[in-house]
Structure formats: C-alpha cells, structure tokens
C-alpha cells in the first residue's frame with residue numbers, strides 16, 4: 472500500500488506520507504538493506520530494464536526505503552519528483568552539475584555554505600563553466616550579471632552564518648525572463664518555513680543532515696523539482712555518478728521527518744526568545760535574527776518566510792578573544808559545526824566553517840572575529856538563557 476494523499480496537512484504527511492507497507496503490514500517503515508532485487512524470469516528482468524514494467528532494479532538507482540523518504544519530502548515540499556543523496560553536498564553538486572556544460576554561465580549569491588561556494592568558484596571554472604558571484608540581496612547585481620549564456624542561478628536563504636535573506640521571488644523573476652533555472656539551498660529555512668517552489672524557484676536542495684535528521688545521527692541530502700527537469704537533467708546523472716542515500720540513513724531521516732514540525736516549532740520559539748534576550752546585552756555588539764523587527768530585510772522575510780529561524784547570529788564584544796571566552800564558558804551549549812540539532816550548538820565561523828576565505832572575503836560577508844552562530848536545540852529555554860548569560864559574563 473502506498474499512503475499518499477496530497478490533501479493532508481504537513482504534520483500528517485510527515486508521519487504517513489509515502490509509506491509503502493510490505494506484506495507483513497509493519498507499523499514503522501521497513502529498512503530494505505539490499506543492494507539489488509531479483510526477477511522471476513529473464514523476461515521480467517528484460518521488461519524492468521526496458522522500463523516496461525515498474526519495480527526496483529538496483530539501490531544506486533532507487534530503493535524502497537529511500538523511495539519512501541523521497542515521496543514524503545515531495546509531499547512536504549510540493550514537488551513532483553526527488554532524488555535523495557548521501558549528503559547535502561552530494562545534493563548540491565548533483566543539482567548544480569547535472570544540467571550545465573562547458574560554455575554555460577552560472578550566477579550565484581556570494582553568501583554560500585563554504586563547500587557550495589567551492590563548487591561555484593573553483594570546480595565549475597575547471598570544466599569551462601563561467602561563474603559570477605553577486606551580493607544576493609541586491610537585485611541590480613543579479614540583473615547586471617546576466618549574459619547570453621546564463622543558465623543557472625544559485626542561492627541560499629537565510630545565509631550561513633549571517634542570516635541574510637535573498638528575495639527568492641525577485642530572483643526567480645529575473646531568471647524566468649531569460650529562461651534560466653533557479654536552484655535554492657533551503658537548509659536554514661527548513662521545508663516548513665519557506666517554500667522556494669511556490670516563490671518561483673525551480674529546484675530545491677537540502678542537507679537532510681541538519682533539521683530533517685535533527686538529532687545528529689547521519690548525513691543525507693535531497694534534490695526536489697518538477698518531473699520534467701529531473702527526467703531531463705538529474706535522472707541519468709544520478710544513476711551513473713552514484714550519490715545515492717543508504718537505506719538505513721533514509722530510514723533515520725524518515726523517523727526525523729515525523730517529529731520535524733514539533734522540533735522546528737520549539738527551536739524557533741526558543742531562538743526568538745533567546746534573540747530578544749541577547750539583543751540588549753552589554754557583551755553583545757549585535758544580534759541578527761530573521762524573526763526580529765530590526766533585521767535589515769524584515770520586509771522580505773515577512774513576504775517569503777512563515778517563521779523566524781532556529782539559528783541566531785551574534786556579534787560578541789572583544790573580537791575573537793571575546794567569542795572564544797564565550798564559547799569556552801558554555802556548559803549546555805556545545806561547540807560544534809552542525810545545526811538544526813536537538814542539542815544547542817555554537818560555532819565560530821571565522822576559524823572553522825569559513826576559515827578558507829580571505830579576511831577580505833569574510834569581511835564582505837559580515838563574518839567578523841566576534842561573530843558566532845548559535846543553533847538552538849530542544850533543551851529547556853530557561854536553562855539555555857542561564858547558560859548563555861553566565862558565559863557572556865566572562866566576556867570583557
């Protein structure tokens with residue numbers, strides 16, 4: 472049985488959507504840890520390979536547990552098709568590389584997750600793809616970057632770690648006017664708080680490692696789009712380059728999806744309280760939080776997001792020394808570079824996730840020596856505020 476009802480609300484989809492029960496009628500989704508599948512006859516194998524009969528062939532192409540994860544994500548995202556991958560970067564690389572060729576031009580927002588920026592800045596030019604990085608907040612820069620061979624726009628919003636936002640509908644309008652495709656890395660917003668496809672984007676990618684797993688257990692990713700784009704671009708690339716998700720990790724992510732709305736709601740509410748609390752603190756230079764009225768792009772956020780964020784960007788006084796003192800004094804909040812986790816995590820981007828950028832490139836992105844990124848977890852908010860307060864008191 473295939474439990475698929477497009478009219479269910481998200482919380483229901485996330486518990487039941489895409490479930491395929493075996494003949495045993497198991498309650499929880501089954502893990503099909505198998506590399507391949509057997510056929511009743513040579514004729515049956517031939518028909519399946521020809522695509523004349525439905526069925527699984529090889530787990531690099533598709534697998535029943537992975538398929539349940541893909542279907543559930545499609546229902547949540549409002550996408551027709553998806554391919555789940557072994558990590559978020561496998562998803563981003565597949566989404567970006569499957570449709571372009573030498574001589575094409577790609578425009579991307581400068582504020583990107585480090586590895587995404589490496590693909591655009593370093594990898595693509597090696598294969599003869601022209602690339603331009605722009606300030607994603609400035610529509611005039613997107614427009615000015617367009618060339619006759621521009622095929623793809625890529626952006627992340629809110630951005631890592633400074634939580635800037637890009638007006639997705641406005642970028643999509645420019646892309647549509649020249650027949651280019653827009654790929655959005657929607658990790659920071661989560662599938663619940665921003666719907667890029669509804670805003671006019673064509674492809675959405677996730678690192679499922681973050682909120683979708685949400686409990687720090689495994690890596691995973693997914694690319695979602697319309698059936699035509701996947702058939703024409705991703706289908707063959709995916710089959711023949713092999714970024715497939717393990718069935719065990721797909722199962723872990725399916726379990727993560729069941730509780731995603733509860734976790735994201737709690738973490739966002741907690742983050743909003745913490746952001747307000749820290750905003751006036753003597754040891755804090757600045758708080759950037761997408762749910763606050765003083766966010767520089769509060770108008771864009773109100774238009775395209777339905778919630779704030781589970782993340783907060785903080786500028787601690789005293790530069791790197793202040794930021795390290797703060798991090799080191801925390802007892803509940805752990806120093807780690809994951810995000811969207813049940814455990815609250817803090818990271819100092821200048822010396823970790825963004826260490827490979829030059830000082831000038833970091834400054835351009837607003838990543839200063841005192842910048843820290845806080846991912847709010849599922850702990851009691853009062854305990855977290857107490858922990859943060861105590862650690863901030865050590866900052867001079």
Ligand SMILES: *Cc1c(COP(=O)(O)O)cnc(C)c1O
Nearest residue numbers: 558559560584656658678680691
């Ligand atoms: C983590 C992350 C990725 C990469 O995902 P992995 O699962 O670590 O490969 C890509 N984009 C953003 C915005 C991320 O936060």
